[in-house]
Amino acid sequence: MGGIVLAVIGAGSGAAAVxxxxxxxxxxxxxxxxxxxxxKLVQYxxxxxxxxxxxxxxxxxxxxxxxxxxxxxxxxxxxRLINNKSEIPVSPGMLTFTNGWFVNNGKTLVAIxxxxxxxxxxxxxxxxxxxxxxxxxxxxxxxxxPGAGALTIVSAPLGASVETTAQRAAVSFxxxxxxxxxxxLGNGKITVNG
Amino acid sequence: xxxxxxxxxxxxxxxxxxxxxSTPAQAVTAPVVVQxxxxxxxxxxxxxxxxxxxxxxxxxxxxxxNRVLILDFGAARCISxxxxxxxxxxxxxxxxGAEDFGSPNTFxxxxxxxxxxxxASQGLHDGYTSGINIIAYGTNNSNFTGMTYQDICSAxxxxxxxxxxxASYETSHGYVxxxxxxxxxxxxxxxxxxxxxxxxxxxxxxxxxxxxDYGSADGCPTSGSGGCNNGWSQHDVGYVSFDGAAVPLPxxxxxxxxxxxxxxxxxxxxxxYFFEGATGAPPTSTAQAGWLKLYNDFSGTxxxxxxxxxx
Numbered sequence: 001m002g003g004i005v006l007a008v009i010g011a012g013s014g015a016a017a018v019x020x021x022x023x024x025x026x027x028x029x030x031x032x033x034x035x036x037x038x039x040k041l042v043q044y045x046x047x048x049x050x051x052x053x054x055x056x057x058x059x060x061x062x063x064x065x066x067x068x069x070x071x072x073x074x075x076x077x078x079x080r081l082i083n084n085k086s087e088i089p090v091s092p093g094m095l096t097f098t099n100g101w102f103v104n105n106g107k108t109l110v111a112i113x114x115x116x117x118x119x120x121x122x123x124x125x126x127x128x129x130x131x132x133x134x135x136x137x138x139x140x141x142x143x144x145x146p147g148a149g150a151l152t153i154v155s156a157p158l159g160a161s162v163e164t165t166a167q168r169a170a171v172s173f174x175x176x177x178x179x180x181x182x183x184x185l186g187n188g189k190i191t192v193n194g
Numbered sequence: 195x196x197x198x199x200x201x202x203x204x205x206x207x208x209x210x211x212x213x214x215x216s217t218p219a220q221a222v223t224a225p226v227v228v229q230x231x232x233x234x235x236x237x238x239x240x241x242x243x244x245x246x247x248x249x250x251x252x253x254x255x256x257x258x259x260n261r262v263l264i265l266d267f268g269a270a271r272c273i274s275x276x277x278x279x280x281x282x283x284x285x286x287x288x289x290x291g292a293e294d295f296g297s298p299n300t301f302x303x304x305x306x307x308x309x310x311x312x313x314a315s316q317g318l319h320d321g322y323t324s325g326i327n328i329i330a331y332g333t334n335n336s337n338f339t340g341m342t343y344q345d346i347c348s349a350x351x352x353x354x355x356x357x358x359x360x361a362s363y364e365t366s367h368g369y370v371x372x373x374x375x376x377x378x379x380x381x382x383x384x385x386x387x388x389x390x391x392x393x394x395x396x397x398x399x400x401x402x403x404x405x406x407d408y409g410s411a412d413g414c415p416t417s418g419s420g421g422c423n424n425g426w427s428q429h430d431v432g433y434v435s436f437d438g439a440a441v442p443l444p445x446x447x448x449x450x451x452x453x454x455x456x457x458x459x460x461x462x463x464x465x466x467y468f469f470e471g472a473t474g475a476p477p478t479s480t481a482q483a484g485w486l487k488l489y490n491d492f493s494g495t496x497x498x499x500x501x502x503x504x505x
Binding site for chain 1: 229231232234235236237238239240242243244246247248249250251252259260266268269293294295296297298299312313316317319320326328336337357358361366367368373374375379381383384401402403404405410412439441445447448451452466468475476495497498503504505
């Protein structure tokens with residue numbers, strides 16, 4: 001391995017930082033605390049461009065005024081079933097998707113994606129996405145029904161009048177092996193019959 | 195003299211650390227998990243609101259480190275302008291963007307997405323506590339029906355270009371604690387390999403942005419050589435995660451299997467392949483276990499990014 005080459009660079013705070021280029025084709029970026037391949041170095045520099053790496057500070061002489069936070073409405077979405085042609089956020093590795101259900105009251109969102117476990121088609125699976133639009137939080141919960149096969153949602157609250165109440169309602173499903181059950185969004189419990 | 199020896203020792207240890215080495219007694223712990231977000235809006239104002247609020251939360255929980263805020267805007271799309279007929283990359287005169295995860299799935303142009311990312315930049319600023327927050331314009335390779343290879347390449351190209359615009363926005367407002375990058379949830383089950391590679395090619399050709407692959411290695415073997423899902427090879431997964439401007443932040447959802455799959459891919463690719471970290475599955479403990487498994491399995495570098503959708 002070749003020697004380490006040190007270069008002094010400017011940091012955003014005005015303090016000096018040191019980048020070191022080793023002989024193995026990588027450069028250490030102190031702002032990120034990692035060594036990166038030299039053939040990707042330009043893109044890494046851009047990723048932290050506002051930290052004034054590697055040589056010149058990108059802060060303009062005149063800084064634009066601070067914009068206001070967006071204040072437009074978040075459109076509600078009436079409770080609806082979604083089919084397996086829909087783009088869903090759940091990876092095929094996590095879920096083999098059959099159908100789902102979706103509702104958003106403009107403040108909180110709940111979606112249920114039903115199917116089978118991505119790594120084991122004999123296990124039924126529900127993936128529940130919850131989002132608080134105002135707080136910026138999003139959670140995924142995985143509920144398995146071992147041995148049930150793929151699940152399909154067969155009954156759930158629908159329409160515009162239930163956009164809030166439906167988020168605590170029960171959603172019914174059946175499985176490819178003939179089992180039926182419900183998932184209660186209010187208490188998070190699942191019930192499977194035969 | 196004793197002080198000079200101590201100083202020399204510190205410098206030596208610093209140099210070892212800089213080269214990615216570690217002292218034998220160090221116990222490795224998983225990084226703090228940060229949130230990644232699926233975008234679910236059905237209107238432009240909703241998209242901007244979600245981006246702002248997600249970013250505000252993210253910034254308030256930054257563990258005083260450089261961390262990537264992945265905003266996954268959905269499947270990369272050609273939205274208008276004779277999509278499906280183009281044979282050059284980048285295409286001019288067409289509009290690109292993404293199809294998000296709302297219901298109904300909603301198409302947002304790159305202009306809409308840039309506005310949302312600028313809202314995210316503002317949210318990061320308003321919620322800032324510590325560290326460096328890097329906004330990632332995320333997409334995926336799902337269902338490229340109606341797009342030529344050049345359309346897909348152009349989607350990657352203009353994704354990088356919008357990242358450049360975002361960086362200019364951050365700079366012009368003096369947000370010195372922010373950065374910008376591109377990313378994609380590239381999964382073998384979503385599309386053929388050559389199609390997916392066009393996203394990376396487009397981004398790399400444009401040249402501005404890193405391309406973080408937070409996707410999967412579906413169906414790839416956990417040891418030795420073999421095919422993956424949908425006609426992909428291990429080399430194809432290596433390509434979309436490390437060729438050109440791509441860097442890997444792999445999904446480690448099924449912990450043991452996924453960590454092994456990616457370790458094999460990394461070793462087969464060779465040539466300096468390293469991991470930026472991992473994308474874990476909820477809950478937080480599972481995500482951290484995934485990062486640790488990858489770290490323990492792989493003999494090379496695993497950096498300390500750890501993102502999680504839904505943790």
